[in-house]
Amino acid sequence: MxxxxxxxxxxxxxxxxxxxxxxxxxxxxxxxxxxxxxxxxxxxxxxxxxxxxxxxxxxxxxxxxxxxxxxxxxxxxxxxxxxxxxxxxxxxxxxxxxxxxxxxxxxxxxxxxxxxxxxxxxxxxxxxxxxxxxxxxxxxxxxxxxxxxxxxxxxxxxxxxxxxxxxxxxxxxxxxxxxxxxxxxxxxxxxxxxxxxxxxxxxxxxGNGDFKAGSWCRFCKARNKCRARSDEFLQLAKMEFREPALLSDEEIAEVLKVSDELAKWSSDVYTFAQDQAIVHGKQWNGFKLVEGRSNRKYTSEKELAQAAIAAGFTDIYKRSLVTITELERLMGKKEFAKVLGHLVYKPQGKITLVPNNDKREAITKTTAEAEFQEDSL
Ligand code: SF4
CATH class of the missing domain: 3.90.320 (Lambda Exonuclease; Chain A)
Known part of the structure; x- marks a missing residue:
């Protein structure tokens, strides 16, 4: 074997x-x-x-x-x-x-x-x-x-x-x-x-049978270049989009069904093309490589702290609690639950639209509306 x-x-x-x-x-x-x-x-x-x-x-x-x-x-x-x-x-x-x-x-x-x-x-x-x-x-x-x-x-x-x-x-x-x-x-x-x-x-x-795109494409090594997968998504582009309000409910539901996969597919193709350009020097028509935006960084935290303190700025550190996971590991699950359990809560998750086959229980329209209003206050 x-x-x-x-x-x-x-x-x-x-x-x-x-x-x-x-x-x-x-x-x-x-x-x-x-x-x-x-x-x-x-x-x-x-x-x-x-x-x-x-x-x-x-x-x-x-x-x-x-x-x-x-x-x-x-x-x-x-x-x-x-x-x-x-x-x-x-x-x-x-x-x-x-x-x-x-x-x-x-x-x-x-x-x-x-x-x-x-x-x-x-x-x-x-x-x-x-x-x-x-x-x-x-x-x-x-x-x-x-x-x-x-x-x-x-x-x-x-x-x-x-x-x-x-x-x-x-x-x-x-x-x-x-x-x-x-x-x-x-x-x-x-x-x-x-x-x-x-x-x-x-x-x-x-190597026989028909190519068929679906959720199983995500880990396929051919996913970035596969014609069947591309054809599947490009079908969407053939729908006549005018003003969003002109789409029927059925059309919107069709788009929703594939939106997750569509986003993943376009991101896969983008990552593949970018990698080809950076690593292999591939030129794509209408695209170029540029430097992305970046944030300022300290060259040395130690030297910076010394310089700031020498200049009279001492209030430069902040303290924060370790994460729940770190604290639980430190204390052990039982001790953590006994001493701090009452001080920990799980906030409600952000309301999301998902397909019917998702295992989570559906929430009612009224609840969703109420929570949305609370969030926006
Ligand atoms: S990416 Fe292409 S070859 Fe791979 S599973 Fe999807 S349809 Fe089949």
């Missing part, structure tokens, strides 16, 4: 919706973003902490990415996993635990394998837990192809040990306060593997 899966479970959502993206992406270099590197550091720490709990050998990883905020997010995930481990021990005499387990679904699609963050196997249930450290949008676990592939992969091990009936899939997104679990019977999962996954996998590996 090579180290690189051509059909990786983490790209499955994209491959299922746009099968030829696999071959198209192969002409682009791999991208290593700051977010991905930070995510890997977070996963390595979670793996270490869980292994420590399981009394397995592990060395604490070191990384420059370990901020208080990341450590807190990892802690939250690890606490949930430990709770599930202890529950498994309570209900099953011999539960099996795998941390960062390689899972292979090449029985369904050639070169399809990946790594499941946490697997807990008890007599009837194989539970796969996935940590996502992104700060973007909550990822739905229901019918999530990445986790369903992990489920198919883990069944080949779990069924040798127990009479598994259910595959339980959980996605934990601590930075979004989101934890979702979904159960699927092994029969249903295998039918999905044989029909949906196998078919899409064959098409994807051969």
């Amino acid at each position: 090579s180290g690189h899966a051509r059909f990786s479970p983490s790209s499955a959502h994209r491959r299922l919706n746009c099968p030829p993206s696999l071959v198209l992406e192969e002409q682009f270099e791999d991208e290593e973003s700051h977010y991905a590197a930070e995510g890997s550091a977070g996963h390595a720490l979670a793996e270490h902490l869980i292994k420590k709990h399981l009394k397995q050998r592990s060395r604490r990883p070191v990384s420059n990415y370990y901020s208080d905020e990341l450590l807190e997010a990892v802690d939250e995930y690890v606490s949930y996993v430990i709770g599930e481990i202890e529950e498994a021990k309570r209900i099953c005499n011999n539960p099996i635990f795998f941390v960062e387990q390689r899972v292979d679904a090449s029985e369904y699609v050639d070169e399809c394998f990946g790594t499941a963050d946490m697997v807990i196997i008890t007599e009837k249930v194989a539970h796969i837990i996935d940590l996502k450290l992104g700060k973007g949008v909550p990822v739905s676990v229901e019918k999530n192809p990445q986790l369903m592939i992990y489920g198919l992969g883990i069944l080949s091990i779990a069924e040798l040990l127990y009479d598994i009936e259910t595959v339980r899939l959980t996605i934990v997104q601590p930075r979004l306060n989101s934890l979702n679990t979904w159960d699927i019977s092994i029969e249903e999962l295998k039918v999905w593997g044989e029909t949906v996954l196998k078919q899409a996998g064959e098409k994807a590996l051969a």
Whole structure:
């Protein structure tokens, strides 16, 4: 088995919706973003902490990415996993635990394998837990192809040990306060593997099928130059915009549906073009490189303070409280809640228009109006 899966479970959502993206992406270099590197550091720490709990050998990883905020997010995930481990021990005499387990679904699609963050196997249930450290949008676990592939992969091990009936899939997104679990019977999962996954996998590996743009384009390496994605958005430009008041409600709803993706797409294309110009000297018709605006900075804070004090200006420092996260870490969660809990509150979030499939509860028109008025006072 090579180290690189051509059909990786983490790209499955994209491959299922746009099968030829696999071959198209192969002409682009791999991208290593700051977010991905930070995510890997977070996963390595979670793996270490869980292994420590399981009394397995592990060395604490070191990384420059370990901020208080990341450590807190990892802690939250690890606490949930430990709770599930202890529950498994309570209900099953011999539960099996795998941390960062390689899972292979090449029985369904050639070169399809990946790594499941946490697997807990008890007599009837194989539970796969996935940590996502992104700060973007909550990822739905229901019918999530990445986790369903992990489920198919883990069944080949779990069924040798127990009479598994259910595959339980959980996605934990601590930075979004989101934890979702979904159960699927092994029969249903295998039918999905044989029909949906196998078919899409064959098409994807051969570069066949139709290009189709959608939310899954965000992590596609072809996203900046893909014609299908561009065509999808340029359809909008064909709508006849005159005065906004002349748009029908249906037209406005159409624009709203794609506005988020549209903004992301134009920003992707802009970032790509700017990078080409700065790094590779590419000239774009009608555009030039200029220096951006910048703010004044002290050359040396120490020297500046000395000079200001020498000139008689002593009131030059300000004190501010450390953040809630820092204080909570300093005191520990329990102590913080006991001593300061009553002095902390969570303000209401800014009212936002979102699609109906967003998981947050809708607020009523009256409430929204009242809050808008209060905000504008
Ligand atoms: S950008 Fe979107 S439409 Fe284009 S290949 Fe990638 S996934 Fe398919």
